[in-house]
Amino acid sequence: MLTTCRSGLLLVVVSVLVALLPAAPALADYASRPVRATWVPNAAVYAVAVQGDSVYLGGDFTSLRDARTGETVARARVARISLSTGELDRGWAANVNNTVRSMAVAGDGTKVFAGGSFTSVNGQARGRVVALTTGSGALAAGWNASANDTVRSVVVHRGMVYLGGFFTSISGVSRQRAAAVSEANGALSGFDPRADSAVWAITPSVDGDTMMLGGRFTTLRGVARGFLGSVDAASGAVTSWAPPRACTSTSQPCFVLDLVARDDSVYAAVAGPGGRVTAFSASTGAIRWQRTGDGDVQSVAVDDRLVYAGGHFGPGYGGATRYNLAAVAQTNGALDPDFAPVVSNLYPGVWDLVATPSHLVAGGGFTDIGGTGQSRIALLPVIADTTERVLARGSTWRYSTTAPPAGWAASGFDDSGWASGATEIGYGDGDEATDVPRVFTLYARRAFTITSAGAVTGATLRLLRDDGAVVYLNGTEVVRSNMPAGDVTPTTAASTTVADAAESTYYSFALPTGLLREGTNLLAVEVHQQSVSSSDLSLDAEVVVTR
Structure with missing residues (x-):
């Protein structure tokens, strides 16, 4: 996912794929605050990926502190905690020399992929994308790919690892800001959408045959597409899906910062005037609804009926008081009245969201949520189901x-x-x-x-x-x-x-x-x-x- 300051001068992106998750809960039953403060990173969390009870974190942090005891444990920009307890996994670690912007778990659960601006991992050269074992955090044997500039989004789909960002080559071969490599060994595929500017978000369509791309680009393979488009998942050829831009502002363009597809809709986290969640028809590209706030929406996640929005907005979102987190109906964008966390630091706010059956996981630069003192990563539990x-x-x-x-x-x-x-x-x-x-x-x-x-x-x-x-x-x-x-x-x-x-x-x-x-x-x-x-x-x- 991505965040921009309101002047549009700062652009920081994080993209996430959650692998191997069961279906998310059917009701908006997430609490508005974590149960308690647990381990707290000392700097921003840009990326979250979940596999079972494991939550992988990526960002700028160099240590985590136990908020209950004060103990500090070194962790260089990646870490793993328990989804159920928030406890740090002391047996999993890797040493990354620069910022991690995105993470995704392999389909078979044996590797976790990370992208960012780093050039070294565990003391060995790795060019902005790496595969780590889920067993210990060691470099995955036999997997190697590299990018010549920052990787901002990582998505695992049908045996491939899709990458988006600012790069113009992968493993020495021309790929303009979007590419795909083998999940097994990192070998470059023929996927080549050729975006003319940054790709900040990638997500597969519901049927899996196409990939939705969002970002700052205005063309894909020379075909006009305003910050959002669809390409063939195998070749990168541009499809006929051509949604309009979410707004017409030229001073504050409505760049697409994150994407998720569900049923016949594509939900976009959008920058620009006020920031917004925009729902597009997955079949026609028409805008179905938009819900705006007073700051960028930087991340989106969905369950069975709601779209969760994270960003740097507040106190206004959707006509009500919301600080950096909100939930709206998938059908029409109406604000959910029950989910209203208060997240500190309007900027940079929340940069990543993952909805799971037991928790909504939020990562970002915030220093408190719900008065608990929990910083930069929060596990918002499902409320005991007493409603129907x-x-x-x-x-x-x-x-x-x-x-x-x-x-x-x-x-x-x-x-x-x-x-x-x-x-x-x-x-x-x-x-x-x-x-x-x-x-x-x-x-x-x-x-x-x-x-x-x-x-x-x-x-x-x-x-x-x-x-x-x-x-x-x-x-x-x-x-x-x-x-x-x-x-x-x-x-x-x-x-x-x-x-x-x-x-x-x-x-x-x-x-x-x-x-x-x-x-x-x-x-x-x-x-x-x-x-x-x-x-x-x-x-x-x-x-x-x-x-």
Whole structure:
């Protein structure tokens, strides 16, 4: 991943691949602070790679200190700690003579690859890329490749090690800022995208056949591509995927600093005015949504439903208070209300993120997170799962654009003649999953199932509405959001117009657990505009219960 100061004068890049990880957790259950302070590097962590319980760190540090005892142990720019405990692995070490910018674990788990600006490892010449054994940190026998300038990103994919950076040759052969070498021995492959400027991020597409490249380049193989493009994974030939730039600023260009692909989206950490996470369609390249802050987003990671953003932003991100770490919905970029770590030092902030089933791992230049005193590396644990999402965002609802008869919100109402579609349902913003005609009021219904309803101790509705909404649970009104008091008719206007960040905000409301039923329940929502001239309308919702 990469960080830039807001003037754009300083560019520091770190790229990461996490190998051999099981699927990340389905819910946003990471705590906003580590359990306790453990081992603390004495300088920045630029790179994190995870294999099982092992967390590999790369950066500028020359030692780690036990925050509990004060003991200091020398470690020259790479180290390994335990994911579960944070303890330093005293049996794994290597001596690297300059900065490590990126790390990735081999597919078979026997090697860890590091890239950076170093020229010597364990006393032997190594030109900015190296393979170390995962057993001890020794140089991997029979593996050798070198770059003539800094390597900023390292990705392992299908038996190859993909490299991005500032270099113009690999092992003496011309390769303009992107290349691939054999995972087995470092031999150069034919992969040759020929970027005209730095490549800062590389990630494989979901099907694995292409590689997404991000950075500062404007052409790949002479074909115009504005900081982001896609190339064939074997040859480096440019594909037809041609997304637009995330912004049009020329004084603060929206360089792409990190990338991750999931399902039919490519999520980019972007510099430029305010910094942002941008979601691109993996099939068409169109921008699906953007969520901006007040400083660069330098790293991204994903789980089953959220995009985690790290950078040097704060106190503002996505219309709320966030310091250097935030989470947004993959569907529309809405800020997650529960994940709000306070990370010190707005610059340089967080430079790397890895989402695992047990922890969110954050590396960077910060000196504290959540008041724990943990510096430069943080392991944010999954919160014990006492919640269940019984209605998910993006679910398919029944809806009507005409006023329904009385009783429409009751669970026994027959909505089989209504249209159906996934949320967001609406029009006018361009991020809707289901477009509807321009209407003043939209009516929608969705059934969901609860088991062991008697054990539910709390229920929360998170509602995205533009402009206002009235919500019913099993036929009883439970929420009015941005709506006036009194009787509500199809022509009742919302209280205020919704704009900017509020259009993608999920507002939280406690639901009365006494209304919940064993088995099938029914949530009904009517969304009202503030004015007949309103340009957009939106609806999405989720329900989470606690036991």
